[in-house]
Amino acid sequence: MELTTEQRQELKDVQDIRATTRRPVVAELEAAMHTPIPVLDHGFVRVVDYMGDDAAIVQAARISYGKGTKKVSEDRGLIRYLVKNRHTTPLEMCEIKLHVKMPIFVARQWVRHRMASINEVSARYSELDREFYFPDPAVMGLQDTKNRQGRTGEVGDQVATKILGDMRSQCDAAYDRYKVFLDDGLARELARMVLPLNVYTQWYWKIDLHNLLHFLSLRMDSHAQHEIRVFANVIGDLVAKWVPTAWEAFQDFRFQATTLSRQEIEYVRGHLTGAWQLPGAEVTLTPKEQEELMKKLGLSKPGS
Numbered sequence: 001m002e003l004t005t006e007q008r009q010e011l012k013d014v015q016d017i018r019a020t021t022r023r024p025v026v027a028e029l030e031a032a033m034h035t036p037i038p039v040l041d042h043g044f045v046r047v048v049d050y051m052g053d054d055a056a057i058v059q060a061a062r063i064s065y066g067k068g069t070k071k072v073s074e075d076r077g078l079i080r081y082l083v084k085n086r087h088t089t090p091l092e093m094c095e096i097k098l099h100v101k102m103p104i105f106v107a108r109q110w111v112r113h114r115m116a117s118i119n120e121v122s123a124r125y126s127e128l129d130r131e132f133y134f135p136d137p138a139v140m141g142l143q144d145t146k147n148r149q150g151r152t153g154e155v156g157d158q159v160a161t162k163i164l165g166d167m168r169s170q171c172d173a174a175y176d177r178y179k180v181f182l183d184d185g186l187a188r189e190l191a192r193m194v195l196p197l198n199v200y201t202q203w204y205w206k207i208d209l210h211n212l213l214h215f216l217s218l219r220m221d222s223h224a225q226h227e228i229r230v231f232a233n234v235i236g237d238l239v240a241k242w243v244p245t246a247w248e249a250f251q252d253f254r255f256q257a258t259t260l261s262r263q264e265i266e267y268v269r270g271h272l273t274g275a276w277q278l279p280g281a282e283v284t285l286t287p288k289e290q291e292e293l294m295k296k297l298g299l300s301k302p303g304s
């Protein structure tokens with residue numbers, strides 16, 4: 001992640017700003033503001049602004065005239081109650097604005113989260129930099145045959161080196177061609193067509209806490225693609241600093257929690273009460289469903 005001297009100066013200028021305010025301020029997030037956190041080879045996440053804190057959630061839930069907070073334990077209990085029972089509108093009172101730089105294929109997954117405001121750099125207006133994402137060999141997996149959307153294992157050092165070399169020359173050739181088109185006077189909006197999906201883009205992204213937690217629950221999940229998951233993890237760390245109590249509740253009731261289907265509940269209940277041993281009372285799950293249930297419960301299949 002390289003920044004130009006001008007960009008560095010711009011960051012220093014905003015980092016130096018000091019203001020007195022009546023707004024809630026979260027010291028830990030303030031300290032992180034305007035510092036780009038590197039993600040992947042050229043990407044970053046930077047906190048530009050935020051509104052609200054844990055207390056703002058409580059304040060909205062209590063429709064308070066003042067700060068709305070009571071004892072720490074009562075506030076924590078209320079936030080946990082809200083998150084547990086999906087009473088989510090008080091969480092929408094908190095918002096965060098991030099500056100994110102990511103490869104276009106990551107942006108394409110990210111943009112599916114519609115409940116956010118985005119302003120992306122225009123490749124019609126500005127020339128894109130010669131910045132491409134190349135994966136670390138350690139995350140260069142093979143096509144997973146079971147999970148068709150995923151990867152598994154590693155392609156191995158030798159194959160990774162060959163593929164990376166090919167990727168680099170392909171991207172260089174594409175960028176050289178892009179430059180030739182620009183030199184020929186072709187409009188930027190057309191010249192960009194030859195650039196691959198791993199070229200970097202950037203945007204400002206503003207979202208409220210409720211929708212952000214939804215985004216994180218999907219994109220920090222192990223099913224999400226590695227390249228978006230690493231961004232989500234960095235944002236998760238920022239949220240933990242920003243609203244620690246809401247984050248704890250999110251971990252307990254959403255992210256590390258699970259839902260069981262009606263059949264799974266009957267299966268577990270049957271096992272716990274011994275009812276499944278009664279003739280005709282057994283609820284059957286297919287072996288695949290049983291495996292899924294074991295996974296949800298953090299157990300491995302007997303004998304495996």
Ligand SMILES: Cc1cc2nc3c(=O)[nH]c(=O)nc-3n(C[C@H](O)[C@H](O)[C@H](O)COP(=O)(O)OP(=O)(O)OC[C@H]3O[C@@H](n4cnc5c(N)ncnc54)[C@H](O)[C@@H]3O)c2cc1C
Nearest residue numbers: 109112113114115116149211214215218219221223224225
């Ligand atoms: C692992 C994974 C794999 C995926 N694979 C694919 C894929 O192969 N192909 C593909 O196209 N997408 C894929 N997606 C994207 C996915 O289908 C969703 O579009 C994405 O996760 C955004 O979720 P969302 O709509 O809940 O979020 P948001 O757009 O942020 O919406 C948040 C919530 O707001 C509400 N909402 C927003 N807009 C509407 C609306 N128009 N109508 C009703 N309610 C609305 C819904 O309750 C929604 O849950 C994948 C996502 C993940 C996490």
